[in-house]
Structures are given as C-alpha cells and as structure tokens.
Amino acid sequence: MSASEQTEVTERSHPCPKCKKPLHRIEGKMGPFWGCTGFPSCRTTLNDIAGKPSTEINEHYRCPICTRRMVRADKGRGDYWFCSGYSKGCKIILQDANGSPEATHRCPDCDNLLVKRQGKNGMFWGCSDFPRCKTTLSAKSF
Ligand SMILES: [Zn+2]
Ligand SMILES: [Zn+2]
Ligand SMILES: [Zn+2]
Numbered sequence: 001m002s003a004s005e006q007t008e009v010t011e012r013s014h015p016c017p018k019c020k021k022p023l024h025r026i027e028g029k030m031g032p033f034w035g036c037t038g039f040p041s042c043r044t045t046l047n048d049i050a051g052k053p054s055t056e057i058n059e060h061y062r063c064p065i066c067t068r069r070m071v072r073a074d075k076g077r078g079d080y081w082f083c084s085g086y087s088k089g090c091k092i093i094l095q096d097a098n099g100s101p102e103a104t105h106r107c108p109d110c111d112n113l114l115v116k117r118q119g120k121n122g123m124f125w126g127c128s129d130f131p132r133c134k135t136t137l138s139a140k141s142f
Contacts (some may be wrong), residue, residue: 006078018044023053030084031071045069049099064104064113066090105142110137 013022021038025048034046034053046053047061047069053134054061061070068085070092079096092113094101105114105125110131114137125141127133 012121016042016044018042025051025053028071028084030069033069053126060101063090063092065092070094070101071118072096103142107135108137109133 010081015021016023016036016038019036019038019042021036023034023046024037026033026035032048034048036042038044038084039093046055058069063070063083063085064086066083066088067086068083068090070081071084073080073082081094081096081101083090083092088134094104095136096102106112107114107127110127110133112127112133114125114135115128116123116139117126123137123139125137127135
C-alpha cells in the first residue's frame with residue numbers, strides 16, 4: 001500500500017540480540033527503528049536511540065497500554081513520546097524523561113494509567129479515567 005518505509009543499511013553493523021544477524025535501521029512512518037535482517041524468521045525490533053539500536057530491551061519504550069513501541073516526537077514538536085499504535089487508536093502520550101518516556105503507573109482501582117496533575121497543594125497522581133474514576137495518589141507514592 002505504501003512505499004514510504006525504506007531501509008538504510010549502515011556501515012557499522014549492530015548484531016541482533018537474538019540471532020546475531022546484523023540489524024538495519026528502518027525509517028518507519030512512525031519514526032526510525034531497527035529491524036533484524038533475519039526477518040521474517042527473526043522479528044526482533046529495537047528502538048532507535050540517538051541513531052543506534054537500543055540493545056536494552058527496555059520496558060520503558062513500550063506503550064503501557066497496548067505494548068507497541070513508543071516513538072519520540074519530532075524535535076520541533078516538543079519533548080514527548082507517542083504510541084506507534086496511534087493510527088490504531090492508542091492515544092498514549094508520555095513526557096520525555098532524560099531520553100526515555102517517563103515511567104507510568106496504573107490506577108490501583110481501575111487499571112487505567114495514572115497521570116501527574118498539578119493541584120493546589122502541589123503535584124499528585126490522578127487516574128486518566130477521571131472523572132469516571134476519582135482515584136488520586138500522592139506525588140510521593142512512587
Ligand atoms: Zn535477529
Ligand atoms: Zn499504545
Ligand atoms: Zn482509576
């Protein structure tokens with residue numbers, strides 16, 4: 001359907017953490033990532049962090065809701081991460097915390113994500129399902 005996904009083989013190769021075949025950088029529609037040249041038998045994908053594959057398979061880079069990859073927004077649009085499942089209806093957006101998406105926590109009552117909010121008495125965590133769920137936790141809970 002779309003020919004906008006193109007691969008770019010770089011000189012310095014990064015081995016796949018699973019099968020050791022070289023990884024290649026893929027300019028996906030939702031931002032760059034690294035895929036294994038052993039595809040389709042190896043479906044390893046890694047995040048692109050500063051032009052290199054992030055070999056740490058870090059849960060931080062996964063969407064806390066749908067587990068798809070989180071993608072860093074373009075520099076000009078501000079420092080935040082959005083879910084690569086955006087077009088599939090996942091609207092998760094996380095602020096950037098030192099180069100990775102900020103940590104997320106779930107509401108103990110309804111399992112939706114908690115979001116940091118600014119209240120009269122400082123920061124606190126509120127349920128993203130507010131006003132349906134009114135759970136709040138103190139900023140020091142985590
Ligand atoms: Zn592989
Ligand atoms: Zn998602
Ligand atoms: Zn809740």
